[in-house]
Amino acid sequence: MTAVEHRPANPAATSADRPIGFGRIQRKEDPRFVRGKGRYVDDIVLPGMLHGAILRSPVAHARLVSVDTTEALAHPKVHAVITGRDLEGLNLAWAPTLSADVQAVLATDKVRFQGQEVAFVVAEDRYAARDALELIDVEYEELPPVIDARRALDPGAPVIRDDLAGRTDNHVFDWEAGDAAETDAVFAAAEVVVAQEVVYPRVHPAPMETCGALADYDPVDGTLTLYETTQAPHAHRTLFAMVAGIPEHKIRVISPDIGGGFGNKVGIYPGYILAVVGSIVTGRPVKWMEDRSENLMSTSFARDYIMRGEIAATREGRILAVRTHVLADHGAFNATAQPTKYPAGFFSIFTGSYDLQAAHCAVTGVYTNKAPGGVAYACSFRVTEAVYLVERMVDVLAAELGMDPAELRLRNFIRPEQFPYRNKTGWEYDSGDYEPAMRKALEMAGYDELRREQAEKRARGELMGIGVSFFTETVGAGPRKHMDILGLGMNDGAEVRVHPTGKAVVRLSVQTQGQGHETTFAQILAEELGIPPEDIDVVHGDTDRTPFGLGTYGSRSTPVSGGAVALAARKVRDKARAIAAAMLETRPEDLEWEKGRWYVQGDPSAGRTIAEIALGAHGTVALPEGVDGNLDAEVTYDPPNLTFPFGAYVCVVDVDRGTGKVRVRRFVAVDDCGTRINPMIIEGQVHGGLADGVGMALMEFIGFDEQGNCLGGSFMDYLIPTAMEVPDWETGHTVTPSPHHPIGAKGIGESATVGSPPAVVNAVVDALAPLGVRHMDMPCTPARVWAAMQGRATPPI
Amino acid sequence: MQVPAPFEYARATSVADALELLERHGPEARVLAGGHSLLPMMKLRLARPDWLIDLGDLAELRHLIRDGDWLRVGALTTHADLLASAQVGRLLPIVHDAERVIADPVVRNRGTIGGSLGQADPAEDLSTVCDVLRARVVITGRAGERVIGMEEFHRGPYETACEQHELITEVRFPVRPRSGSAYEKVERRVGDWAVAAAGAALVLADDGTIADASIGLTALGLSGLATDAAAVLLGTHPSEEVFAEAGRLAAAASSPVEDQRGPVDYKRHLAEELTRRVLRSAAERAGAGALTAVQGG
Numbered sequence A: 001m002t003a004v005e006h007r008p009a010n011p012a013a014t015s016a017d018r019p020i021g022f023g024r025i026q027r028k029e030d031p032r033f034v035r036g037k038g039r040y041v042d043d044i045v046l047p048g049m050l051h052g053a054i055l056r057s058p059v060a061h062a063r064l065v066s067v068d069t070t071e072a073l074a075h076p077k078v079h080a081v082i083t084g085r086d087l088e089g090l091n092l093a094w095a096p097t098l099s100a101d102v103q104a105v106l107a108t109d110k111v112r113f114q115g116q117e118v119a120f121v122v123a124e125d126r127y128a129a130r131d132a133l134e135l136i137d138v139e140y141e142e143l144p145p146v147i148d149a150r151r152a153l154d155p156g157a158p159v160i161r162d163d164l165a166g167r168t169d170n171h172v173f174d175w176e177a178g179d180a181a182e183t184d185a186v187f188a189a190a191e192v193v194v195a196q197e198v199v200y201p202r203v204h205p206a207p208m209e210t211c212g213a214l215a216d217y218d219p220v221d222g223t224l225t226l227y228e229t230t231q232a233p234h235a236h237r238t239l240f241a242m243v244a245g246i247p248e249h250k251i252r253v254i255s256p257d258i259g260g261g262f263g264n265k266v267g268i269y270p271g272y273i274l275a276v277v278g279s280i281v282t283g284r285p286v287k288w289m290e291d292r293s294e295n296l297m298s299t300s301f302a303r304d305y306i307m308r309g310e311i312a313a314t315r316e317g318r319i320l321a322v323r324t325h326v327l328a329d330h331g332a333f334n335a336t337a338q339p340t341k342y343p344a345g346f347f348s349i350f351t352g353s354y355d356l357q358a359a360h361c362a363v364t365g366v367y368t369n370k371a372p373g374g375v376a377y378a379c380s381f382r383v384t385e386a387v388y389l390v391e392r393m394v395d396v397l398a399a400e401l402g403m404d405p406a407e408l409r410l411r412n413f414i415r416p417e418q419f420p421y422r423n424k425t426g427w428e429y430d431s432g433d434y435e436p437a438m439r440k441a442l443e444m445a446g447y448d449e450l451r452r453e454q455a456e457k458r459a460r461g462e463l464m465g466i467g468v469s470f471f472t473e474t475v476g477a478g479p480r481k482h483m484d485i486l487g488l489g490m491n492d493g494a495e496v497r498v499h500p501t502g503k504a505v506v507r508l509s510v511q512t513q514g515q516g517h518e519t520t521f522a523q524i525l526a527e528e529l530g531i532p533p534e535d536i537d538v539v540h541g542d543t544d545r546t547p548f549g550l551g552t553y554g555s556r557s558t559p560v561s562g563g564a565v566a567l568a569a570r571k572v573r574d575k576a577r578a579i580a581a582a583m584l585e586t587r588p589e590d591l592e593w594e595k596g597r598w599y600v601q602g603d604p605s606a607g608r609t610i611a612e613i614a615l616g617a618h619g620t621v622a623l624p625e626g627v628d629g630n631l632d633a634e635v636t637y638d639p640p641n642l643t644f645p646f647g648a649y650v651c652v653v654d655v656d657r658g659t660g661k662v663r664v665r666r667f668v669a670v671d672d673c674g675t676r677i678n679p680m681i682i683e684g685q686v687h688g689g690l691a692d693g694v695g696m697a698l699m700e701f702i703g704f705d706e707q708g709n710c711l712g713g714s715f716m717d718y719l720i721p722t723a724m725e726v727p728d729w730e731t732g733h734t735v736t737p738s739p740h741h742p743i744g745a746k747g748i749g750e751s752a753t754v755g756s757p758p759a760v761v762n763a764v765v766d767a768l769a770p771l772g773v774r775h776m777d778m779p780c781t782p783a784r785v786w787a788a789m790q791g792r793a794t795p796p797i
Numbered sequence B: 001m002q003v004p005a006p007f008e009y010a011r012a013t014s015v016a017d018a019l020e021l022l023e024r025h026g027p028e029a030r031v032l033a034g035g036h037s038l039l040p041m042m043k044l045r046l047a048r049p050d051w052l053i054d055l056g057d058l059a060e061l062r063h064l065i066r067d068g069d070w071l072r073v074g075a076l077t078t079h080a081d082l083l084a085s086a087q088v089g090r091l092l093p094i095v096h097d098a099e100r101v102i103a104d105p106v107v108r109n110r111g112t113i114g115g116s117l118g119q120a121d122p123a124e125d126l127s128t129v130c131d132v133l134r135a136r137v138v139i140t141g142r143a144g145e146r147v148i149g150m151e152e153f154h155r156g157p158y159e160t161a162c163e164q165h166e167l168i169t170e171v172r173f174p175v176r177p178r179s180g181s182a183y184e185k186v187e188r189r190v191g192d193w194a195v196a197a198a199g200a201a202l203v204l205a206d207d208g209t210i211a212d213a214s215i216g217l218t219a220l221g222l223s224g225l226a227t228d229a230a231a232v233l234l235g236t237h238p239s240e241e242v243f244a245e246a247g248r249l250a251a252a253a254s255s256p257v258e259d260q261r262g263p264v265d266y267k268r269h270l271a272e273e274l275t276r277r278v279l280r281s282a283a284e285r286a287g288a289g290a291l292t293a294v295q296g297g
């Protein structure tokens, strides 16, 4: 336990005794959101603004024979119609993806997925732009599509990426981690080996705000102001400079309020580039805002991993090794956002929370005629898939051994004294204490009592299931020597200024999409400097006003930018000490810090507050040698390692035997994200993630028919959970700080999304166990559960 | 934002005015009630009326009146109005069963019974409810009014006896003593359209035997009532055995198609399972005593 645990619990937040630092306070940003005063990209209106709309391919795979725009151009309200041919002339028809592939901005040779961008209309208003799309005449010559990833590498499969020189197949990459020979040897000698194919189907982040951009190019001075729905404004600016050839200092990217990201707003979509081209061509600001179907059909999906897992153990339940082969469907362009050296992201964390003798994974990525993407949805760079695999495999093993799944986990955890723990695929887990978290979750759930209730219900023929999962994430990418995206090191900056009156501003390179940065980061600064959070302004989402950094995704804001803020604050504190010493006419070494104030050792009444020091710094105090007249500091933080949040989840479900309908009755989540900055925000992040997880486990799924038609293109077809599908969340926590992070925080943004799907699916499978079911794949819809009950469970893809 | 194709808009001031506007603006005019079926289709450009005739101001079509052995419901009565009416809940419990699982409160606040019947979507719940209750529909045209049964009203998916230049103005439900009714739906998520649903109404004779029965299915490819299934109930005492038999016959009468909501065998299974369930609660609500228990769903 650390000092953090002993901080007094702070009551919520409206009274005068609000914590100055960590604790439960209401979110500073919420007044504008609850009053409808948020300002999103689509709220921004510029004088003379035009509207863009994208014509999209109705078919999954076809040669583009011709695109006739004559009639559309004749529409009285249309200002421009842009085609792939036009972009070719500007050398902009193809743009680099975040994974060193290229993606068509507008199709030139072929269309490669249903919904691909074919032409762009710029018109007076959104209605006219949409009307004019119907006036464009496109001739397609249809080609056989590749839809089933399992068939993508068949000899003779149609080659999707014939734009890439020398391509004769649909192979994207092979990647492996761990020691194959060592793992095979452990498997060969093991008493028990179980295998299971586990599919994590394609889902979508579906943020409430869809993606869009408003580009304003000034032809006189050559500056581009670009309002964008982006989680990574600085990275976007740099990439725009590289792609569009506009000098970086002439580009300003503004990411205003963002209505949810979940990874959906990491990449640069063709629509963003087209808004810029539209503005350059027409000389007027151009807004493009996609609709719901465009968002679901064409922007970054998540998952789509077909995983064949194997687990080896002793009869007594000692887990020895895990190995897996993964087929990864990347869609038509490889547009995932992974650090360069990690084409399958951090999937190699699939060893989970267990002390294994060996582990190995091999991942094969393939192209199919589906929308590109793969970064998205609280993905933690494929940690979600990894955790799902291992947590399902442990349950399959428990069933094979006839052991209680909670007990099996407890027996195999990495023990506290083994940290920092190096796993078999090369990660160094920074800290962990798994058993107390697990025991706490079981106790909160009343696990033994639930098992008794289940036994009674089973005797009556009723189906009740209890699912357990325990996850370890690897988040907070990352150390620049290992991790970059397109050559940009995965570091983030923070800039702190204390104004003369003691109020402060902190400028961040990361960008909130709802996570509460304006509160959390103010609290970090408050904790370090003793300035009340309400006196601290948090600036983010504007490249002109913030330092460089890679942005918010993969639970990296607190691990990376949080570290930067703490270190910048400490620089300010050190500087304040020197100035306070000058003001008190003593030596810096003779001063002691208490939150918000430096005072003379042995004479607590002689001291200066941060506000007094700030005034002194900007005033007339004779400054010591080498100290300049401000209280400002700037840090770009290069984390020494990733952080490893963990948690224990228990889910209870009831299944209607006659209809297959699953009801999630209870959900207990015990999370350990290290130091807890604002418990209320942590709980909010956990609640949201759990709802995500229940959604994926029970209903979310983007399917395709054999022709490649997307079957999840609206909220009538792509179901996301509502308040009615989720129970009251029961949350708890333990605190195991990260030893290497400046404030010991590990990140919480994705924990619940990662940890909850296996708990729900494990519960459903547990409910069906009396019928002989050992596995079923998500989504556990009534029809699919009923099929599993008949012994006919099928993968969704 | 999904945007519809261009259209013109007029707001009717009375039923007569609405009928006149329909005639004046020709075959590409459509009436707008709650808009929760029509507007989504327009935004997807699956519907492209030239004119929208908005019925929103026609208070004369928003009523719930007990009239002897009938309950008369104005076409503009919303889902929420029906759900809020204790009288409807008492007399026609199937309506409340169905309304609780139609869409969500936002849709229920605007969607109307007239629009539901007018839309005639095969997965639409109130059509089944009206079938089962043997409701009669009042259709008004420039020439006057006609009152027809559901079997005549319904002409197939998205097709009804209400012509383009006419209005559905009222739905009339018979109120019958010693009757009970129920509806049950399986949905993938609250607010989703039915994977499958079933409704039933029973009338008991003085001796406790079943004097009248009707069974309807939603999203299961059955048009009208499952008459064979209902026929086996007549004259029998409510029992698990006879309900199981009716369930089997209802399943046999269904002809579901596979879609994202489920395969054929599952849907057929639901036809049987849900028919049994709704017969049980309908019997209970009609005042039948405890049924002989039989193992199963």
Ligand SMILES: Cc1cc2nc3c(=O)[nH]c(=O)nc-3n(C[C@H](O)[C@H](O)[C@H](O)COP(=O)(O)OP(=O)(O)OC[C@H]3O[C@@H](n4cnc5c(N)ncnc54)[C@H](O)[C@@H]3O)c2cc1C
Pocket (backbone or CB within 6 Å): B030, B031, B032, B033, B034, B035, B036, B037, B038, B039, B040, B055, B075, B076, B101, B102, B103, B104, B107, B110, B111, B112, B113, B114, B115, B116, B117, B118, B119, B123, B124, B125, B126, B162, B166, B167, B168, B169, B191, B192, B193, B194
């Ligand atoms: C998200 C969502 C979920 C839904 N889920 C369900 C569900 O689970 N079950 C279900 O049953 N329904 C569901 N609905 C449909 C809902 O019940 C609609 O409100 C209803 O189908 C149509 O009623 P409306 O008043 O909105 O009709 P409108 O959309 O206004 O009209 C529908 C059609 O009927 C015609 N029409 C309307 N009124 C009249 C009239 N008086 N005379 C003649 N023609 C008329 C219109 O011209 C149009 O063709 C859902 C809708 C949405 C948006």
